[in-house]
Structures are given as structure tokens and as C-alpha cells.
Amino acid sequence: MLKNRIIPCLDVKNGRVVKGINFVDLQDAGDPVEQAKIYSDGGADEICFLDITASNENRDTIYDVVEKTSKKCFVPLTVGGGVRSIEDINKLLNCGADKVSINTAAVQNPEVVTESSKKFGSQCIVVAIDAKKNGDKWEIFTHGGRNNTGIDAIEFAKKKEDSGAGELLVTSMDRDGTQVGYDIDLMSKISSKVNIPVIASGGVGNLDHLVDGIKLGNASAVLAASIFHYGKHSVKEAKEYLDSKGIPVRL
Amino acid sequence: MNVTIVDYNSGNISSVINSFKEVAKDKVNIKVTSDLNKIKSSDKVVLPGQGSFKSCVDRLNNITGLIDTLNEFTINNKKPLLGICVGLQMFADIGYEETETKGLGWISGKVSKIDNQNGKFKLPHIGWNQINILKHSKIFKNIENNSHMYFVHSYEFVPEDKNVISATTDYSSNIVCSVEKENIFGTQFHPEKSDRTGLKIIDNFINL
Numbered sequence: 464m465l466k467n468r469i470i471p472c473l474d475v476k477n478g479r480v481v482k483g484i485n486f487v488d489l490q491d492a493g494d495p496v497e498q499a500k501i502y503s504d505g506g507a508d509e510i511c512f513l514d515i516t517a518s519n520e521n522r523d524t525i526y527d528v529v530e531k532t533s534k535k536c537f538v539p540l541t542v543g544g545g546v547r548s549i550e551d552i553n554k555l556l557n558c559g560a561d562k563v564s565i566n567t568a569a570v571q572n573p574e575v576v577t578e579s580s581k582k583f584g585s586q587c588i589v590v591a592i593d594a595k596k597n598g599d600k601w602e603i604f605t606h607g608g609r610n611n612t613g614i615d616a617i618e619f620a621k622k623k624e625d626s627g628a629g630e631l632l633v634t635s636m637d638r639d640g641t642q643v644g645y646d647i648d649l650m651s652k653i654s655s656k657v658n659i660p661v662i663a664s665g666g667v668g669n670l671d672h673l674v675d676g677i678k679l680g681n682a683s684a685v686l687a688a689s690i691f692h693y694g695k696h697s698v699k700e701a702k703e704y705l706d707s708k709g710i711p712v713r714l
Numbered sequence: 715m716n717v718t719i720v721d722y723n724s725g726n727i728s729s730v731i732n733s734f735k736e737v738a739k740d741k742v743n744i745k746v747t748s749d750l751n752k753i754k755s756s757d758k759v760v761l762p763g764q765g766s767f768k769s770c771v772d773r774l775n776n777i778t779g780l781i782d783t784l785n786e787f788t789i790n791n792k793k794p795l796l797g798i799c800v801g802l803q804m805f806a807d808i809g810y811e812e813t814e815t816k817g818l819g820w821i822s823g824k825v826s827k828i829d830n831q832n833g834k835f836k837l838p839h840i841g842w843n844q845i846n847i848l849k850h851s852k853i854f855k856n857i858e859n860n861s862h863m864y865f866v867h868s869y870e871f872v873p874e875d876k877n878v879i880s881a882t883t884d885y886s887s888n889i890v891c892s893v894e895k896e897n898i899f900g901t902q903f904h905p906e907k908s909d910r911t912g913l914k915i916i917d918n919f920i921n922l
């Protein structure tokens with residue numbers, strides 16, 4: 464039976480983890496490689512890096528991070544943030560990323576999704592959808608949530624599936640950082656509309672939220688950042704909790 | 715000993731390279747090449763594959779003499795070869811992804827789309843699933859039945875001779891996820907991304 468995945472996400476800026484796990488035995492709390500290794504050793508089903516480096520001159524730092532991580536972690540590694548072109552995707556994959564998530568470019572240059580899924584295979588193309596509720600629909604935001612495009616998120620999701628995306632990483636902008644739980648309505652609407660796996664993101668504050676994302680939101684995988692930071696919960700605890708709620712996980 | 719990972723522009727093979735190097739340490743030479751002479755002189759070959767069946771077969775064909783060299787290595791010289799994902803699928807006679815495409819024909823059978831039962835199952839089949847070991851394969855030494863492996867695929871290999879199947883996984887039906895026929899080994903899952911259990915499979919292959 465296919466298991467639901469738990470994916471810890473690390474925000475990386477200029478090659479350093481911005482928020483991270485605050486374990487006493489960490490040599491260097493800002494080292495993304497070391498943190499990713501702790502997650503994979505703890506049973507993370509996948510690791511996600513979100514590169515939030517703002518300046519162009521430091522963009523290359525992520526390649527070095529990915530290269531070092533992929534030599535130490537033998538679970539899938541997804542990298543997103545600032546991915547604009549086929550060349551960016553190619554570079555990340557060559558450094559050892561297994562999947563690349565595309566956000567702004569998927570809206571501005573739809574051919575990036577079409578072409579990259581043809582060139583590299585759908586299995587490594589994740590389209591990241593940042594959506595915010597407006598009335599009775601959700602609209603797509605780009606540029607790290609700064610620009611409202613007015614595009615309907617659910618229709619967009621379907622379109623990206625047709626363009627060759629292998630997975631959708633859906634983040635609720637309303638919930639992101641709030642720790643009040645995923646936008647279940649958004650997750651379940653997108654999940655029922657598409658036939659590719661949906662990764663739920665944005666808003667996790669406790670382990671029950673992970674359960675809800677899978678049971679009510681019908682997500683195939685749940686991504687979380689802050690609950691795994693500062694040692695609030697370990698990945699292992701999260702998986703054991705999901706298991707106790709009858710959710711199939713890899714233990 | 716030399717183990718060659720065939721680099722035929724089949725997409726992202728960094729993870730395969732990293733995992734083999736991790737397991738091999740300094741004991742075994744891991745080469746990454748499409749050089750025919752180097753492949754011929756190898757002790758073992760790894761055939762990775764990502765993207766579609768058609769694109770992988772096309773890329774094998776793009777390197778003059780590569781398919782002949784692989785045939786000689788595997789069929790004539792009976793040296794061990796491990797196919798991963800589409801690398802395994804290409805063992806078949808024929809594949810139906812994109813368009814009907816001839817495979818290597820090493821293990822009779824076809825590669826067709828997983829029956830998702832009218833949308834009941836999401837495709838690609840992505841994530842960790844358990845393997846049901848049907849026969850002892852040399853690459854499963856010290857691998858427990860029902861171990862978790864990482865999968866990502868929408869097509870499945872359906873061999874004619876069921877005796878070649880060493881493991882299946884349950885996703886909408888029993889999908890073939892590992893085969894062994896004499897010196898030919900293949901996994902539909904990605905041992906290179908399947909944590910310590912996956913690395914053990916790689917170790918078993920290296921130590922054959």
C-alpha cells in the first residue's frame with residue numbers, strides 16, 4: 464500500500480537555514496546539509512529546500528547546498544524558489560535534486576513546465592501553487608506571495624496537470640505561518656480536480672493538522688516547516704501519530 | 715572491480731551516481747560514461763532511466779553502437795546488469811508510452827500504463843510503497859519482505875514469463891517492481907532514493 468509522505472521543509476537563504484531545528488547536538492544550526500541529514504535519519508520521506516535568497520549574486524549558493532545534501536541524504540530531495548528556466552532546472556537536477564518546484568515561472572512562462580516535463584520527465588516537475596481565498600474562490604499569487612494574478616487556483620491546477628506537472632505543492636497564503644492548520648477546503652477541491660498527487664502546505668501548528676491534511680484534504684503528502692523546527696516535534700513523532708490515527712505511513 | 719553507470723542523457727542520474735559512490739567507498743570503481751570500450755571492460759553495468767520509455771530508447775539509439783554493446787555485455791557475455799525504473803522497463807519487447815516503441819527485448823513482455831481504475835488511484839504512483847518479495851533475488855539479500863521503497867512511475871512492466879518476477883508492489887493491482895533473469899536485474903523503484911534499505915540493494919548488486 465502506498466504510504467502518505469511527510470516532508471519537512473527548510474527555508475534556505477544565502478546557503479544558510481533561516482529557521483531550523485535547534486538541537487543541542489547540532490554542530491552548526493545554520494547548515495542546511497546537517498539539518499537535512501537529521502530529517503532523513505529521522506524518517507523524513509522526502510526533504511524540501513525552499514531557496515529564499517533575494518539577491519542574484521548569492522543565487523548560486525543553493526547549488527552547493529543541494530550538491531552536498533544529495534551526497535548525504537538518500538531520500539528524494541525537492542528544491543524550489545527562484546526557479547525560472549529550463550537551465551535553472553537542469554542545474555539543480557545535475558547537482559543532485561530529484562525534483563524541482565516551479566512557482567512564478569509556471570504562471571509567467573507556462574512553457575517552462577511543458578518543456579521541462581518533456582525534457583526531464585514529469586516525475587521531477589512539481590508546480591508550486593500559492594493561493595489565497597477571495598470570496599468563494601482562490602487566486603494564484605506569485606513572487607513569494609507578493610503579486611496577485613487573479614488566476615483561479617483550481618483551474619490553474621488542472622491546467623498544470625495537463626502541461627505535465629508530476630505533482631502539485633499547494634500552499635494556502637491565508638494559512639502560511641499562522642499555525643492554525645491547512646486550508647482543507649482548498650486542498651480537497653484541488654485534489655479532487657486533478658489526478659496527480661497533491662502536497663499540502665501552509666499553516667501546520669500541530670500533529671492533528673497533518674492528519675486533517677490527509678484525511679480531510681485528501682493530500683498524498685504533507686509538508687511542514689515550523690513544527691519540526693526547534694525540536695517541537697520530530698518527524699518520527701509525527702509519523703507515529705499519523706499511524707495511530709490509521710494513516711498509512713512508512714515507519 | 716569496475717561498475718559502470720551508463721550515461722546516455724537519460725535525465726537526472728546524479729542520485730544514482732551519489733548512491734553508488736556512497737556504497738562503493740574506495741573498494742569499487744564507479745564510472746559514469748557512455749564510452750563503449752569502458753562499458754565492455756566493466757564487471758557490472760547499471761542502466762538508469764528517467765522520463766518516458768520512448769525518450770530513453772531514443773537516447774540509447776542516439777549513441778552509435780551503445781545498444782549493441784549492451785546486448786553483447788548482457789546477452790552474450792552474461793555479465794550482471796541492473797536496470798532502474800525506465801532502465802528496467804526497457805528490458806521489455808515493447809513500450810506504449812507516448813507511442814509504440816521497441817525495447818531491448820531481453821525479457822519478453824510489454825510496458826503499459828498502470829490501470830488507475832478510472833481515477834481512483836493517482837498517477838504517477840509517487841512515494842513509498844512496500845515490496846512483496848515473490849522469489850529470492852540475489853539483490854534482496856538481507857532485505858526483509860514488505861520493506862519500503864521509493865517509487866515514481868506511471869507505467870508498469872508486464873513480463874510474459876511470471877517466473878522472472880522477484881517482487882511486486884500493491885497499487886491498484888500487483889505491479890511488478892523487481893525482476894531477475896539470470897544475470898539481468900531490474901527494479902521499478904529507486905534504490906538510490908530508498909534510504910538505507912535501497913543502499914543495501916545497491917550493495918548487494920555491487921557484491922554479486
